Amino acid sequence: MGLAVTRAIEDLSLVDHACVIPDSDEHLWEVTAAWVANGLDAGDRVVYFEDDTADLVLRRLNEDHTCVRHALEEGQLVIVPTEATRAALAGSIESIGDILVGQIDETAADGWPGLRLAGESGPGLMRDGGLEKIVAFEQLAERLFRGHPTASLLCRYDRRYFGDSAVEAMRRVHEIELVSPAVYDDTLLRITHSGPAAVRLAGEVDHSNRLQIRRMLDATLDAALRSHSAPTDITLDLASLRFIDVAGAVGLVHAAEEFPSTHRLVLTGVRPRVVRVLDRCGAPFADQLVVVAADA
Amino acid sequence: MEIKNTRTPPPRLAHVGGFHSSDHDLLQQLLPLVTSGLEHGRPVAAALRPATMEAVYDTFGSLPGLLLLAPPEGNDGGSGQTLAARRARQLRELTLTAGPVTVVTEHWNRFDGLDGSFWTELDAAMNIALSDLPVHLTCFFPEMPLHLEVVDGARRNHPQLLHRGEPRHNPDYRAPREVLADRPAPAPVLLGAPDTRMVFGAWQLNDVRTTVERALLAHGYGRDRAEDVVLAVNEVATNAVEHGTGEALISVWEAADGFVFEVQDAGSLRDPLPGLRAPHPSEARGRGVWIARQLCDSLHVWPGRTGTHVRMRATP
Numbered sequence: 001m002g003l004a005v006t007r008a009i010e011d012l013s014l015v016d017h018a019c020v021i022p023d024s025d026e027h028l029w030e031v032t033a034a035w036v037a038n039g040l041d042a043g044d045r046v047v048y049f050e051d052d053t054a055d056l057v058l059r060r061l062n063e064d065h066t067c068v069r070h071a072l073e074e075g076q077l078v079i080v081p082t083e084a085t086r087a088a089l090a091g092s093i094e095s096i097g098d099i100l101v102g103q104i105d106e107t108a109a110d111g112w113p114g115l116r117l118a119g120e121s122g123p124g125l126m127r128d129g130g131l132e133k134i135v136a137f138e139q140l141a142e143r144l145f146r147g148h149p150t151a152s153l154l155c156r157y158d159r160r161y162f163g164d165s166a167v168e169a170m171r172r173v174h175e176i177e178l179v180s181p182a183v184y185d186d187t188l189l190r191i192t193h194s195g196p197a198a199v200r201l202a203g204e205v206d207h208s209n210r211l212q213i214r215r216m217l218d219a220t221l222d223a224a225l226r227s228h229s230a231p232t233d234i235t236l237d238l239a240s241l242r243f244i245d246v247a248g249a250v251g252l253v254h255a256a257e258e259f260p261s262t263h264r265l266v267l268t269g270v271r272p273r274v275v276r277v278l279d280r281c282g283a284p285f286a287d288q289l290v291v292v293a294a295d296a
Numbered sequence: 297m298e299i300k301n302t303r304t305p306p307p308r309l310a311h312v313g314g315f316h317s318s319d320h321d322l323l324q325q326l327l328p329l330v331t332s333g334l335e336h337g338r339p340v341a342a343a344l345r346p347a348t349m350e351a352v353y354d355t356f357g358s359l360p361g362l363l364l365l366a367p368p369e370g371n372d373g374g375s376g377q378t379l380a381a382r383r384a385r386q387l388r389e390l391t392l393t394a395g396p397v398t399v400v401t402e403h404w405n406r407f408d409g410l411d412g413s414f415w416t417e418l419d420a421a422m423n424i425a426l427s428d429l430p431v432h433l434t435c436f437f438p439e440m441p442l443h444l445e446v447v448d449g450a451r452r453n454h455p456q457l458l459h460r461g462e463p464r465h466n467p468d469y470r471a472p473r474e475v476l477a478d479r480p481a482p483a484p485v486l487l488g489a490p491d492t493r494m495v496f497g498a499w500q501l502n503d504v505r506t507t508v509e510r511a512l513l514a515h516g517y518g519r520d521r522a523e524d525v526v527l528a529v530n531e532v533a534t535n536a537v538e539h540g541t542g543e544a545l546i547s548v549w550e551a552a553d554g555f556v557f558e559v560q561d562a563g564s565l566r567d568p569l570p571g572l573r574a575p576h577p578s579e580a581r582g583r584g585v586w587i588a589r590q591l592c593d594s595l596h597v598w599p600g601r602t603g604t605h606v607r608m609r610a611t612p
Contacts, residue, residue, distance in 0.1 A: 090455075176561070182484065188502055195402075204502055204505075206501050206502065206505075206530065206534065207498050207501055207534045207537065208498050208499050208501060208502075209539060243502075243505065243526075243530075244585055245527070245531065245534060245584070246527070246531055246583050246584040247529055247583075251582060272520070273523045276520075276524070277527060279585065280587050280590075281587075
């Protein structure tokens with residue numbers, strides 16, 4: 001067997017069997033939702049094995065403006081319920097293999113061009129059979145999906161459940177690791193670039209990360225203000241911002257007030273909870289601050 | 297022609313104390329204040345004993361537009377600062393639409409508690425909470441109350457005292473900080489063992505939020521209300537780890553008709569009654585506890601032997 005070389009890629013459509021090692025929960029939902037959305041976009045059937053996590057994936061899909069209602073009704077998106085996921089993982093490697101092959105066959109029989117699988121396999125396998133079972137599962141997955149023309153699998157190994165050496169071992173078994181760079185991720189809050197003069201916040205802002213966020217925002221805003229080609233609206237996508245404390249909200253209001261009069265700070269997709277805090281912190285009176293609430 | 301002096305500074309709180317020797321004496325002093333307010337077209341707000349209220353109605357009729365200020369809670373009056381914050385909210389709303397307001401209040405011994413210090417805390421807190429409002433507030437006290445503290449507190453808390461119907465400078469007046477240094481806000485009644493206790497630092501505030509939110513939702517709090525209560529708890533908890541020694545303790549008493557939270561830290565109070573003054577828009581600090589006071593049914597801060605305590609109560 002040759003030396004495994006991990007390729008880090010961002011293009012999901014090139015993947016057959018890949019892993020993701022999330023920096024945070026928000027990172028995990030970001031990647032999982034992107035995986036699902038990409039599969040649906042391509043017209044493939046997408047099967048997600050949940051472990052009390054479907055709500056979180058669906059929430060993120062909704063925040064990303066990926067409409068899945070139709071896909072769920074048509075059977076293009078299938079969510080395998082928690083009980084079934086756990087029962088499947090508790091079985092032997094052979095029976096897990098049968099389930100995966102069954103999914104591939106069923107997809108072809110129903111006329112879908114391809115199949116994308118993802119789910120919460122790691123913790124379940126670890127619980128039922130330890131690292132040994134995970135390695136056996138990965139060997140099976142490699143056999144089934146490596147080079148498969150239409151079926152692909154996304155595995156995830158979370159540092160919450162796996163030690164550093166186990167994570168490294170998993171990284172080595174997978175030829176491909178999906179990466180999505182963040183500007184900042186402290187596990188409570190994740191910040192990613194979403195366009196020119198636009199960043200996206202996912203998670204929570206509180207006393208523990210407020211200063212770093214202010215610093216990072218200042219740098220982003222500064223760069224945008226210096227660039228002649230950048231838009232005069234600095235956009236913060238807050239669709240996945242689940243909490244902001246009072247000082248954090250006051251910080252956004254003050255940041256907007258300190259802008260040159262040519263520029264505005266635009267907050268988009270703002271969840272009701274965050275809107276209420278902003279309202280209490282003077283956002284309605286800041287001329288250069290625009291708050292666009294999330295669709296109800 | 298009307299000449300307006302645009303240089304007049306905006307009117308601020310006038311806080312006047314008055315002493316009376318009998319119910320008759322009280323009315324002799326109080327009724328002219330109401331008359332004067334009405335003559336100036338100012339709305340009137342009041343917190344009076346039922347008998348006094350009746351006399352006011354007998355004199356002025358039904359007094360449309362009269363604002364009844366929130367009464368004290370419980371037989372010991374409860375938290376003076378909570379009552380001051382509530383009355384400030386009522387008066388802020390009224391002054392925003394109606395301009396300057398005449399307010400009359402009266403001591404009532406059923407809220408004296410053990411020693412009458414409830415009134416001292418209330419008036420000191422009123423000085424802070426109403427400081428930026430155009431309110432003319434006159435508080436009446438008996439000359440001979442059951443607890444001497446009532447008279448002592450009234451003398452220290454009122455910058456002016458009524459003398460033959462006219463407010464006069466009061467040399468015994470002390471700023472709230474000084475009053476509260478001598479007689480700190482009292483500890484509230486002891487509660488039984490809490491349902492949850494949790495030690496936290498600045499990096500566990502999210503755990504505090506998660507724990508509180510889950511418990512509130514499990515007890516049937518609506519989502520918006522639960523989120524607002526979580527915000528209030530977060531702000532008080534943040535203050536504790538920001539100004540305290542870095543670690544703090546939260547205790548939670550769960551009940552479907554109202555959660556109680558208590559946060560304690562080992563720090564000492566920079567501001568004896570935080571969050572009472574309406575925050576200025578340019579100030580980043582001090583807004584958190586003010587918002588927490590708006591969101592909770594009561595929020596009581598007091599100094600303990602080992603540090604600062606904050607107790608919040610939030611109904612669904």
